[in-house]
Amino acid sequence: MLISIFAELLINNRALVVYDGEKVYFPTYGEMIPGRQFGLDYDYETNYRELQLAYQKSDGPEFVILPPVPYDAYEIDLKDGRFPPYPPSFADRHYLGTDVIGRDIIARLVYGFRICMAFSLLLLVMNFTIGITLGCIMGYFGGKFDLLFQRIIEIWSAVPFLYIIMIISSVIIPNLLMLVLISVLFGWMGLTWYVRTTTYKERAREYVLAAKTLGASNSRIIFHHILPNSISLIITFVPFSVAGGISALTALDYLGFGLPAPTPSWGDLLQQGTSNLQAIWIISSIVASLVVVMVSITFIGEAIREGFDPKMHSTFE
């Protein structure tokens, strides 16, 4: 996670540090520096790999420090006389090879992971905000409001989410936020249902009654008594929700209805991998990454579940 946030420093076609004899540049963040600045004959973004080669030949004090993987997720690296996908090669610094268009797989994996995580965390926050709020209100106050929303959730749950999202994203071009919003629109019901049930259950417990007789306000009861006691349930859902978000985005991208090309995405890699089984490095990298991420999320989930085991940490205030 942490690594992927600073992916620009590790995996990028912009150099970390450039010294051209007079001045030190840090091109990673900031505006693009045209090739002419370094004495090259073009106005577009400097190709730092070529610059490094040029400096190495010139024996001067100039130097370029490149990230360990000197490729961007969008950059297409084509070799003369050969056609992508290229197999993994240390000489080319494509440590996991390239995809069918000639883009570095590590770069696409890491940047894709970052987008995927951003998607599922955003999704998580929104789903949980809506779910907890509505669930608490439904469970605590009950009555007609509860009845009404129960029916709405039942009906809304019957809408086939994946089809809807496909139809919508074939009409408009979704960006990340759009996609999150659409997913939230059809994904908030699950948690709401659970939170409602626990709130309903907790409300009937003696300590809530006690708090009520002591004259505690509704908001105090909800925030200080009910929520802390149902937190174990909510927290255990977090990892699975993240995993769900990742697989949802991957599935959409796989089908071509997710984020528009050429955004790096796991679904796109998976799709390329399955249709080009002869290029085994594509499918193996993406499947391995998926397995590692999903398994670690499950393990984290297990740990959290144990950490919040209600048998060990019941808080009756």
Added chain:
Amino acid sequence: MKKRHFVITLVLGISLFWSGSAFANETLPSNIQWLSNDDAPLIGSPDAKKGGTYRSYLTAFPLTVRTVGPDANAGVRDAILANRLSLTTIHKNTEEIIPELATHWAYGEDKKTMYFKLDKRAMWSDGEKVTAEDYQFTLDFMRSKNIIDPWYNNYYTEEIDKVIIYDDYTIAVVSKKALPELHLRVTISPTPRHFYKGSVPKDFVKKHNWKVVPNTGPYQISNIKKGKSITFSRNKDWWAKDLKRYTGRYNVDKVIYSIIREETAAFEYFKKNRLDAFSLALPSFWHEKAKNMEVYTKGYVKKLWFYNDTPRVSFGFYLNQDLELFKDRNVRYAFAHSIHMKKLLKDVLRGDYTRLEQSTIGYGKYTNPDVKARTYDIEKVKQLLTESGWKRGPDGIWQKGGMRFSVKVVYGYKDYAKWLVVLKEEAKKAGLELNLQLLDGSAFLKMVSEKKHEAALIGLSASLRPSYWQVYHSDNAHKPQTNNLSNTDDPEMDKLIDQYRITTEEDLRVELAHKIQVRSHEIGGFVPTFVRDYFRIVYWRWWQFPKVPATKLSSGAFSAFGTGIFWLDPEIRKETLAAMKNGETFEPELIIDKTFKIK
């Protein structure tokens, strides 16, 4: 009076019975000059053997076997229509007019009327004679509201004026407009009047979904297994089977189309000898999947690479000139100079395709060879944009005022993404930002036909002669549902096109076409991409061809109902199957035919 009567019948959609003799009072002009053409070169081989079955596939089962009405525009429609002969046709190599159901033809002085003497031998597949009435009925049929097909309703009303019957075997077909090469418009095909009992039923669309209509061609649908396959079998007593022009053609007895939903699955079927041929048009098939497959290295199948010469699809970027950005000609030019086709063709498409130079390619003398596409040139982009007052922004993209040189490119096929991302990266170097938008097929067409795109990557299909009005005339600019996708609105262009449309003299037309192509290049609203000037296939070695395996206009070698010049050699088949059993091999064979390659 008779004519009045005719119109009323049409309006009511009820056909009253009248015989062809009702028009017998029409008399042929006396100065008619009948033409015929029985000496066109043969395309079939006299050595061809009859017999055998050709196995092909479809990726989806057709929704109907009707050829008009809802859902008819797919599936086996082309195969069915190929088995319905017309009055005349054009020779697939020489493009000269040759007879089909008419033996003789003549042009009227008004350039609208064409006279035909029908072939008295012609028969429907159910044994009835083909007569003048069947041509009249084509008009009644196509104009009927009951077929629920506005396109045909319109075409047979707005383009074809009428059919005049002189006697049972002499007719004239009249076009609404005077036209050059009138035969391309008025050679209609007959519709069996006896089969429809003289009228189109109200529930035609429903009732005729799976009805096989009598035809005049060599094959007829003989078996429909819903969801599985469609079989065409030879018409046993096809009336034209002994005619000289059909020598060595239509050799197989049966053609079976099975439903195989996936290309890759079909390829596996082919390798297992359950299909007879497979198209290797895609680079991934030719260079990877089919390159060293066992059936080829052992010589059981052969590969054929055939260069053809037909009007090419104008595939490229259509820039919307209603957009503020593209109102400046320099910007349109700069866009064209930012598209790195050469790199795409060489490094991604493996040199399998060639650059499309302009929109009129493959039209023989109509093509102006001097018009060449703009090539990738960063310096030119710089020069053009600086001239118009643009500057490179901090992110390397050109800017002017509040505008960025950033263009949204819409496209309708997922496969294009692979090509577009390469162009996008190269365009960035030139200072152009391309934003790619994949749209679902129908959403894409809607957006483009409503002219809401900035730039669209699309191929407009080609007709036999270039037609410029629909693509470049201001009549069709700034309004939805027309083919002027670049919103070209240029008075000089309009003048040229208007002239081109009314000119019937060929040399002048060619000259005008050349001028239009130059003007279109000057306007620069279309940025051509690439073109494939061949087809390539792989097939089992028992299939045989004449010396030249296909025609100039062919798009495949196994056109069973079009040219139908291939045949199965049972001896070689036996030999090959035995060899496969015993593990014997043959020399692998790749045939490259350049008969029609344009140098």
